[in-house]
């Protein structure tokens with residue numbers, strides 16, 4: 390099971406045939422395992438990581454810290470949902486420490502992100518304060534290190 | 549006087565045959581889109597916690613020689629590690645030397661035990677450094693053939709046939725480079741019986757000990773009565789992806805270690821201190837990363853073995869290391885022709901089996917410590933190649 394998930398995490402395009410070879414299991418068994426993992430939410434989604442600026446699509450990301458007032462009976466859940474439903478919010482986390490919610494917000498320009506904060510996020514009842522950190526360089530995302538090649542190569546043949 | 553008449557080069561150096569792999573560097577020069585299955589090292593870079601430990605140690609000024617034996621903490625960790633994995637107890641004070649790679653360990657172990665004319669039994673095919681390490685101190689290599697029908701396992705019965713009054717030692721490589729073979733415990737026990745009967749030394753190169761895919765590795769020294777007959781050699785290059793660090797080790801009874809130390813102290817003094825510090829971190833906090841790498845190698849292993857068999861290159865199931873050693877006789881080519889033409893026509897590098905000994909004829913070594921998509925692409929190209937020649 391772990392073997393199959395690891396292979397799919399590394400490359401979601403791996404076919405059941407390939408997975409069967411890699412793990413020494415039958416194709417039927419692989420398909421059943423995957424179907425079950427998809428159904429019970431172990432496999433959340435098959436995702437493609439894209440370097441958008443490289444595709445000529447400018448993109449600005451910001452990490453936004455949000456301090457909120459938890460609500461009676463709902464705690465943080467209701468207000469968190471009110472926030473993470475916005476399409477601009479790519480990721481949202483409840484965090485311990487000096488603030489409560491951590492958001493990754495994406496826009497085409499800095500202005501887009503600023504407008505989101507001033508017009509949509511801050512006016513929400515219960516949002517007590519925000520701190521916006523624009524992300525200036527992406528080094529690593531979802532285990533992938535960007536530009537991870539400084540030209541050091543293995544020799545083509547060694548004993 | 550012409551330069552040649554100086555005759556500066558020793559007979560010993562002249563007698564070392566040229567390496568069979570050099571020409572592949574020239575052939576691959578400038579070729580784009582090469583996929584190399586010709587390597588003998590992991591494609592992973594060293595786990596970051598190991599690199600980080602070494603880098604901080606340099607910052608703190610740990611840049612001196614260490615004890616000739618190596619850092620005591622590293623020897624203590626090694627002792628614990630080998631006891632935990634194999635139940636064999638080596639005293640960190642007098643039974644372990646940290647070396648500059650298993651390479652140095654092999655050399656000094658041979659020099660410490662071989663007198664001119666002593667015979668050393670060694671598998672064929674075998675790791676390229678073994679024969680020179682035997683012949684340089686004047687030993688005589690006695691090859692023991694292994695074959696695909698036995699999954700290239702070295703057999704006690706074949707060893708026994710070659711034991712003479714001059715036999716001093718058996719050099720074991722388990723798991724094996726280039727075949728990926730693992731010698732099973734029952735066979736090792738039979739070898740142990742011969743060792744006892746004929747009072748031999750075993751140099752057991754177990755550098756791939758943690759890269760086994762089917763059951764557990766058996767450390768030769770852990771077999772009953774074998775510790776006193778065994779020089780265990782290991783290293784960090786393969787299991788921890790640390791080939792460039794040059795750190796390995798040698799464990800043996802104190803009497804043998806004392807003799808080996810006499811050589812080590814003059815030719816090497818000590819292994820690089822930063823590498824030793826990295827090795828301590830590897831032993832302390834490396835188990836999880838090793839397990840992940842092994843699981844990953846195993847997926848690639850199954851992919852390449854199935855793939856090779858599919859395209860018509862018969863391949864046994866290699867149970868250790870990171871090499872597949874398929875037969876290429878279905879193409880009608882020699883292994884040299886195969887490797888050369890495959891590189892020139894399909895831009896895939898493999899190593900001809902004869903580089904590792906006569907019994908490697910008809911095979912090539914394919915390393916699968918290579919990214920999966922590259923393995924798949926290499927298999928496609930090799931499939932085209934086999935079709936063309938195999939008909």
Ligand SMILES: Cc1ncc(COP(=O)(O)O)c(C=O)c1O
Pocket residue numbers: 548588648649650651652675721724725753755782783784785791794795796
């Ligand atoms: C069987 C065997 N022994 C020893 C070595 C040398 O290892 P090290 O990097 O520790 O010198 C290798 C490396 O390829 C090997 O395959």
